[in-house]
Amino acid sequence: MAKIPENTDELTDFILDDVLYGVTLDPVDSERLLSYMRARHEHLFGPHSTYFVLGSYETPFKYRLDEALDVLNRRHDAYAYLLATQPDLDVSDDVPDLKVKFFLHALYADAIPLVLEHDTGGAVAEFGRVERPTLLERTYLFPRSREERYDDESVLTTRDAILARAVELAYHADDLEAELEALADRAHEHGLAISTQDLESYLESELGGRRPSYSGVITDSLVHLKALDQCFSWTTTDELEDRLSNVP
Structure with a gap:
């Protein structure tokens, strides 16, 4: 109909x-x-x-x-x-x-x-x-x-940005453990007391311990909806x- x-x-x-x-x-x-x-x-x-x-x-x-x-x-x-x-x-x-x-x-x-x-x-x-x-x-x-909007290192200067990047990495990183370690190092460079364990705990609270993803069928439909605004x-x-x- x-x-x-x-x-x-x-x-x-x-x-x-x-x-x-x-x-x-x-x-x-x-x-x-x-x-x-x-x-x-x-x-x-x-x-x-x-x-x-x-x-x-x-x-x-x-x-x-x-x-x-x-x-x-x-x-x-x-x-x-x-x-x-x-x-x-x-x-x-x-x-x-x-x-x-x-x-x-x-x-x-x-x-x-x-x-x-x-x-x-x-x-x-x-x-x-x-x-x-x-x-x-x-x-x-x-x-x-x-989409990844926190992958630009120039924006990773605040706690909120670091945590947001951790979420993006959970969706997109091939080696999440290594990427979280590098992200914690970046946080320390900006004087932020955020450890790898802190990032892992945050992801547990946000994502329930899962590595979320979107299948090819889903991403194809996302393209359709994005084209429709x-x-x-x-x-x-x-x-x-x-x-x-x-x-x-």
Whole structure:
């Protein structure tokens, strides 16, 4: 479907043809689906701007989703929310209720910000879903450290810059241990008391001990969204908060 369903008949057709791919909804499930929509009417179709925020619910990545919610909810007459906070659909066991619930909210959100920090888990599945034409024009992608902005040694003169560079290295360095040692040496040259162990502890708190990356399939899609001016790289939480200003 090239446009957002405007009535219940179109919505049912969309769910059957574009989401469930031929699975049949019995009359009871169809009625429950419509009841769910009626119950969420004020939320989905109210006068406020709605922001359906996507991303990883894992710790510590969930922290960034909470920051995004906070930033967007500061806007006048705005409602930013996560899928997990919305009521569940009460349908038969053979209907993928979470998938249907996702599309019901994505279809009627004014904007869909997606905070991406790695290429595994539910956030990647959500990324694949929002690439559909119906949703893509309202999707704004925020990948962490897709671009390296702290690789210029002239900027590595503050603690914040050193820590930001450590995050970038976690994404891009072939030999992270050696790069962190060199980064700690650079910090000492500028009188900053930051050891390699400090950098490792910081990465543990920021990334949960993982070496995040983006697969070729993901980076190809990032190129697409960037060409549409809907992809904004960030490294620190302050930068993420700033980049969210690109969501209308």
